Amino acid sequence: MKKLFQFLIWLIVIMIVALIVRTLLFKSQQGSYILQEQIISEGESVKNLSEAIGFPTVSYSIDSSIDTAAFEGYLNFIFHKYPLVNERLEREIFNHFSLLYKWRGRDTSLNPVVLMAHYDVVPAGDNQEWERGPFSGYNDGTYIWGRGTLDDKASMISILEAVERLLREGFVPERTIYLSFGHDKEISGERGARTIASSLKKRDVKVEFVLDEGMAVTYGMVPMIKKPVALIGTSEKGYVSVRLSCSLPGGHSSTPERESALTVIARAVTRLNENQIKPQLSGPVEDFIRYVGPEMPFYAKVIFANRWLFKSLLLKVYTGSASGNALVRTTTAPTIIKSGIKDNVIPVTAEAVVNFRILPGENSGSVIEHVKKTIKDSRVVIEPLRDFINEPAPVSPVDTKGFMAVFRTIRQIYPEAVVAPTLTLSASDSRHFSEITRNIYRFAPIMVTSEDMTRIHGLNERIKAEDFLRGINFYYQLIKNLQQ
Ligand SMILES: [Zn+2]
Numbered sequence: 001m002k003k004l005f006q007f008l009i010w011l012i013v014i015m016i017v018a019l020i021v022r023t024l025l026f027k028s029q030q031g032s033y034i035l036q037e038q039i040i041s042e043g044e045s046v047k048n049l050s051e052a053i054g055f056p057t058v059s060y061s062i063d064s065s066i067d068t069a070a071f072e073g074y075l076n077f078i079f080h081k082y083p084l085v086n087e088r089l090e091r092e093i094f095n096h097f098s099l100l101y102k103w104r105g106r107d108t109s110l111n112p113v114v115l116m117a118h119y120d121v122v123p124a125g126d127n128q129e130w131e132r133g134p135f136s137g138y139n140d141g142t143y144i145w146g147r148g149t150l151d152d153k154a155s156m157i158s159i160l161e162a163v164e165r166l167l168r169e170g171f172v173p174e175r176t177i178y179l180s181f182g183h184d185k186e187i188s189g190e191r192g193a194r195t196i197a198s199s200l201k202k203r204d205v206k207v208e209f210v211l212d213e214g215m216a217v218t219y220g221m222v223p224m225i226k227k228p229v230a231l232i233g234t235s236e237k238g239y240v241s242v243r244l245s246c247s248l249p250g251g252h253s254s255t256p257e258r259e260s261a262l263t264v265i266a267r268a269v270t271r272l273n274e275n276q277i278k279p280q281l282s283g284p285v286e287d288f289i290r291y292v293g294p295e296m297p298f299y300a301k302v303i304f305a306n307r308w309l310f311k312s313l314l315l316k317v318y319t320g321s322a323s324g325n326a327l328v329r330t331t332t333a334p335t336i337i338k339s340g341i342k343d344n345v346i347p348v349t350a351e352a353v354v355n356f357r358i359l360p361g362e363n364s365g366s367v368i369e370h371v372k373k374t375i376k377d378s379r380v381v382i383e384p385l386r387d388f389i390n391e392p393a394p395v396s397p398v399d400t401k402g403f404m405a406v407f408r409t410i411r412q413i414y415p416e417a418v419v420a421p422t423l424t425l426s427a428s429d430s431r432h433f434s435e436i437t438r439n440i441y442r443f444a445p446i447m448v449t450s451e452d453m454t455r456i457h458g459l460n461e462r463i464k465a466e467d468f469l470r471g472i473n474f475y476y477q478l479i480k481n482l483q484q
Pocket residue numbers: 118151152185213
């Protein structure tokens with residue numbers, strides 16, 4: 001008995017030592033980067049962003065038409081505002097409105113880089129509810145207001161401002177740089193980014209890395225870290241919606257059978273909701289922990305550094321909130337249910353749609369298997385909505401030149417921020433490039449709080465003028481950092 005007790009004590013001591021050693025070895029990944037020259041942006045940049053916001057380049061839905069005058073007006077504005085970009089770079093237009101610029105590098109043996117942004121925007125909703133007009137580009141001295149200031153015209157204008165300035169300074173890039181600007185990202189990017197990517201593929205262009213929107217410098221959004229956290233998306237979740245339908249004889253509601261099409265579908269939805277797909281730490285979230293964990297307070301560091309012991313605790317914490325849950329599992333969201341026409345008639349059909357956002361490592365096939373296994377009812381017809389399936393984007397490695405260049409540039413321009421890779425929950429145009437490179441990084445140089453996040457696709461979208469200027473410096477410095 002005494003021996004057993006001693007053995008247990010020793011086991012606990014060894015475990016505590018292991019925990020502490022692993023925690024001490026859990027070293028910061030942030031490094032130190034000093035920016036030699038502080039670049040000061042000035043001049044017309046802010047006015048140019050205001051003007052860009054003034055064109056209502058709205059994407060409504062895949063099958064509705066667009067205001068072509070707004071798109072043409074915007075392009076003309078770009079062509080005139082950035083004369084050096086438009087004279088010295090090769091320019092191609094895809095499907096009337098998407099732009100690809102090629103800035104030829106000195107060394108054509110190096111793989112080119114693609115900087116991306118999109119300039120279509122989602123509808124503004126009720127214009128009257130905005131504090132400032134959604135297409136006013138109003139500058140109140142601190143903020144520029146309007147649809148597209150965060151998503152994603154600010155990025156496009158920042159890239160152009162940076163490249164125009166570099167051209168003015170006589171800069172010649174070592175490797176070729178493509179600038180890819182889509183006009184239909186908010187409705188799939190099929191005509192814009194996808195067409196551009198397949199054209200590059202046809203020309204056999206091998207890309208070193210792609211940088212597109214997706215994540216940002218976040219304030220107060222990562223629990224237990226006071227500093228801002230700049231996040232770089234290294235994958236994005238997939239998307240599949242599954243339709244469930246059932247037909248059964250109906251009848252009069254005065255003499256109902258025990259089950260009807262309606263109750264069968266209601267139960268199927270409930271089963272899916274109660275039997276969620278198992279959570280797991282995917283590659284990008286593991287990377288996130290490696291980069292962010294060492295910056296946390298000691299007690300949290302112990303947990304993050306010792307995932308061999310605390311994995312289930314970690315998953316429990318993550319799945320406790322909707323946003324954490326979305327990072328660690330393929331989510332299940334019933335979005336549509338339809339049945340019935342009259343209060344005293346038992347419906348003969350019922351249907352529901354459930355939307356799943358798929359974690360890297362899983363796919364639409366495994367989701368559909370899960371749906372079948374969970375519902376286990378042959379009366380329910382299960383079919384995915386084929387037109388809208390996106391598999392999760394391949395996970396991009398973090399030990400590449402591309403990741404390092406983006407990482408280093410963020411550390412230089414936002415030295416106050418911790419930088420970390422992560423999983424992106426929304427879709428971006430960059431996924432269309434996954435056939436021409438493994439290295440796709442999702443970061444736009446904008447600074448956001450969770451309140452700002454509600455303005456993206458919501459009311460009163462706006463950007464701080466000084467944040468926008470910092471974004472220009474980000475692209476300027478990134479292009480310089482690409483030199484060997
Ligand atoms: Zn966007």
